[in-house]
Amino acid sequence: MRFHLVDRIDEICYGSYITGVKCITLADDVFNEHFPGYPIFPGSLIQEGLAQLAGSFFELMRHKQNLPMKYSVLSIVNKMKFRKPAEPGDRLVYRADVTIVRDDYGIASVKATCDGELVANGELTFSFLEVPDNQLLESRKTIYNICMKKTREIPNENSV
Numbered sequence: 001m002r003f004h005l006v007d008r009i010d011e012i013c014y015g016s017y018i019t020g021v022k023c024i025t026l027a028d029d030v031f032n033e034h035f036p037g038y039p040i041f042p043g044s045l046i047q048e049g050l051a052q053l054a055g056s057f058f059e060l061m062r063h064k065q066n067l068p069m070k071y072s073v074l075s076i077v078n079k080m081k082f083r084k085p086a087e088p089g090d091r092l093v094y095r096a097d098v099t100i101v102r103d104d105y106g107i108a109s110v111k112a113t114c115d116g117e118l119v120a121n122g123e124l125t126f127s128f129l130e131v132p133d134n135q136l137l138e139s140r141k142t143i144y145n146i147c148m149k150k151t152r153e154i155p156n157e158n159s160v
Contacts, residue, residue: 003045003048004052004143005022005045005046005048005049005052006020006021006022006049006052006053006056006094006147007020007021007022007023007147008020008021008147008149008150008151009053009056009144009147009148009151010093010150010151010152011151011152011153011154012057012060012148012151012152012153012154013153013154013155013156014060014061014064014153014156015061015098015101015156016097016098016154016156016158017057017095017096017097017098018053018054018056018057018060018095018096019093019094019095020049020053020093020094020095020147021091021092021093021094022046022049022091022092022094022112023090023091023092024041024086024087024088024089024090024091024092025088025089026039026088026089028041028088030042030045031088039087039088040085040086040087041085041086041087041088041090043082043120046082046086046092046112046119046120047077047080047120047122049092049094049112050094050096050110050111050112050120050122050124051074051110051124053094053095053096053110054072054096054108054110054124054126055072055073055074055126056072056144056147057096057098057108058072058098058101058106058108058126058128059071059072059140060144061098061101062128068130069131069137070128070129070130070131071128071129071130071131071136071140072106072126072127072128073126073127073128073129074124074125074126075105075125075126075127076124076125077122077123077124077125078122078123078124078125079121079122079123080120080121080122080123080124081120081121081122082119082120083117083118083119083120083121084114084117084118084119085119086112086114086119090114090115091114091115092112092113092114092119093112093113093114094110094111094112095110095111095112095113096108096109096110096124097109097110099123103128104127104128105125105126105127105128106125106126106128107123107124107125107126108123108124108126109121109122109123110122110123110124
């Protein structure tokens with residue numbers, strides 16, 4: 001994966017929700033072109049960050065339930081809206097709430113906020129695919145270990 005768009009996973013409530021953070025800096029490569037003199041973090045990368053968080057959540061839930069690992073692949077973007085631009089210095093808080101989870105797909109309601117204001121929101125559907133490559137599986141585990149060093153696990157009372 002070229003872009004890791006979730007810097008840290010803050011909270012996870014298995015079967016319910018996950019939260020994470022993306023800190024936007026002027027050093028991000030994207031600002032070389034988007035836009036010189038007026039840096040705006042692309043909505044497509046906010047959407048990708050939300051997808052990375054939600055997809056990770058489905059994978060982590062499977063792991064927690066001792067189910068075989070399946071890779072979450074974004075398959076449908078529904079009603080995604082970008083409400084406010086994000087720029088260098090912003091700290092985006094991502095949240096994904098599970099609405100449906102089955103053996104072969106899952107749906108999450110997602111949103112990004114900055115300083116309490118809504119930046120983007122929508123619904124993402126993922127297909128779950130077998131992981132044929134152990135190297136890919138190990139790289140995912142490494143990323144999770146890095147992003148989850150300070151994650152708080154919240155007890156779940158109403159899982160999907």
